[in-house]
Amino acid sequence: MDPSKIPALRRGIRRQYDSARHAHVLLGPERVIVLDDIAVEITNLLDGTRTLADISSTLAEKFAADIAQVQPDVTAFIEELIEKGLATA
Amino acid sequence: MTTIAAPLALMAELTHRCPLQCPYCSNPLELLKAGAERDTKFWLGVIDEAAALGVLQIHFSGGEPALRQDLPQLVEHATARGLYANLITSAVTLDESKLSTLAQAGLAHVQISFQGARPQTADRIGNYRGGHEKKLQMARLVTQLGMSLTVNAVVHRQNLEELPAMIDMALELDADRLEIAHVQYHGWALKNRAALMPDRAAFEAADAIVAQKRQALRGKLTFDYVVPDYYARAPKTCMGGWGQKTLNITPDGRVLPCHAAETIPGLTFDRAGTTPLAKIWFEGQAFNAFRGTAWMQEPCASCDMKTIDFGGCRCQALALAGDARATDPVCHLSPLHQQILEMAETESMADERDFVYRRI
Numbered sequence A: 001m002d003p004s005k006i007p008a009l010r011r012g013i014r015r016q017y018d019s020a021r022h023a024h025v026l027l028g029p030e031r032v033i034v035l036d037d038i039a040v041e042i043t044n045l046l047d048g049t050r051t052l053a054d055i056s057s058t059l060a061e062k063f064a065a066d067i068a069q070v071q072p073d074v075t076a077f078i079e080e081l082i083e084k085g086l087a088t089a
Numbered sequence B: 001m002t003t004i005a006a007p008l009a010l011m012a013e014l015t016h017r018c019p020l021q022c023p024y025c026s027n028p029l030e031l032l033k034a035g036a037e038r039d040t041k042f043w044l045g046v047i048d049e050a051a052a053l054g055v056l057q058i059h060f061s062g063g064e065p066a067l068r069q070d071l072p073q074l075v076e077h078a079t080a081r082g083l084y085a086n087l088i089t090s091a092v093t094l095d096e097s098k099l100s101t102l103a104q105a106g107l108a109h110v111q112i113s114f115q116g117a118r119p120q121t122a123d124r125i126g127n128y129r130g131g132h133e134k135k136l137q138m139a140r141l142v143t144q145l146g147m148s149l150t151v152n153a154v155v156h157r158q159n160l161e162e163l164p165a166m167i168d169m170a171l172e173l174d175a176d177r178l179e180i181a182h183v184q185y186h187g188w189a190l191k192n193r194a195a196l197m198p199d200r201a202a203f204e205a206a207d208a209i210v211a212q213k214r215q216a217l218r219g220k221l222t223f224d225y226v227v228p229d230y231y232a233r234a235p236k237t238c239m240g241g242w243g244q245k246t247l248n249i250t251p252d253g254r255v256l257p258c259h260a261a262e263t264i265p266g267l268t269f270d271r272a273g274t275t276p277l278a279k280i281w282f283e284g285q286a287f288n289a290f291r292g293t294a295w296m297q298e299p300c301a302s303c304d305m306k307t308i309d310f311g312g313c314r315c316q317a318l319a320l321a322g323d324a325r326a327t328d329p330v331c332h333l334s335p336l337h338q339q340i341l342e343m344a345e346t347e348s349m350a351d352e353r354d355f356v357y358r359r360i
């Protein structure tokens, strides 16, 4: 995936906190995905204005990590969301 | 007994009324009349209880749920309670103002059924003139209003050749998801099986088309594919396991583990509004009847697949083997498997074209 692309949640996809399962979830047609802490951080930044590169560098900065390590994980997660029909880019 | 997880989804069958008459409808043969339906207050209470129980998705279904005047109110309430609201509809009774009211109420996803790709085919199968054109119009509005769109295409011998055209139609409508479902032979479909069963070659061709298109359209259009299980080697997993993910509430308020569960003798169904939903889910007789694996017979009882497919479909085991506890006869390990396959092949050759249309 090209780092200059701007990923966003697809229409009709919602993120919310589920108090029964004590976790954030992504909800879509026939889809329920329980998000771990990293996934919560990434989806926080899927606001339709940031590029994939921006998202990676924001997270690298926030967690004082090396961007070269962060970017592949972020990319893989977002690609998975796209494949599952939950995000677009 | 292992701990029982909270349900994820609630299927709310608001009504059995429907303007279409699809001959493979999954509703029971004995359809409920309008007078048996529960009121708005009942469904609002169900939504509260479901949300408290941990349900995350609600599917407003039927019959045709849009025939209920209180649908926007129910959608709004469900959304306010944190439920992801889905509408499973034929779309023929919708219009622009109804759809935008529903969108404003928080509806997230609309699934529209299509009976074919050509209007002549589709309108004959649903027995509703002009239906196909109306569905196309409503599908376009769904996405314009920012909701997720699923094109639901039920396929069988009399429309399978339109499968490629149905995929193109989903693309042209800019759908988010395409559900291609071979007919499941329960209820009305079982009655019409000889007019619906595809032959093996047609089903293999369909499989290949879906596999190829699914790959080619990755990330653009999500495919969900329900295989025709008479031709499969292994049965499908029943709703992620009996009593594990989903509750189904009938128009008159009975809570079922599965939409076809009423066909199974010996099950008792509690009523929502009378018994708390949580009690029904955790302790209800029908929910516990086939939970887990302890109820199984051979060959399921000693099979490695038993925690994956849970022995297949209970309703199908009953319909085909005469025993709801039997291995689903579509499984290649069932002693009845060969017989079922031969029957499917024989029926697929029948010239039967006429349907017994669904009627209340």
Ligand code: SF4
Binding pocket: B234, B235, B299, B300, B301, B303, B304, B305, B306, B307, B309, B310, B311, B312, B327, B328, B331, B332, B333, B334
């Ligand atoms: S024998 Fe039972 S558990 Fe094993 S594959 Fe067949 S249906 Fe599934």
Ligand code: SF4
Binding pocket: B186, B237, B238, B239, B257, B258, B259, B260, B261, B312, B313, B314, B315, B316
């Ligand atoms: S028992 Fe059969 S009809 Fe019922 S949900 Fe399971 S697979 Fe479907």
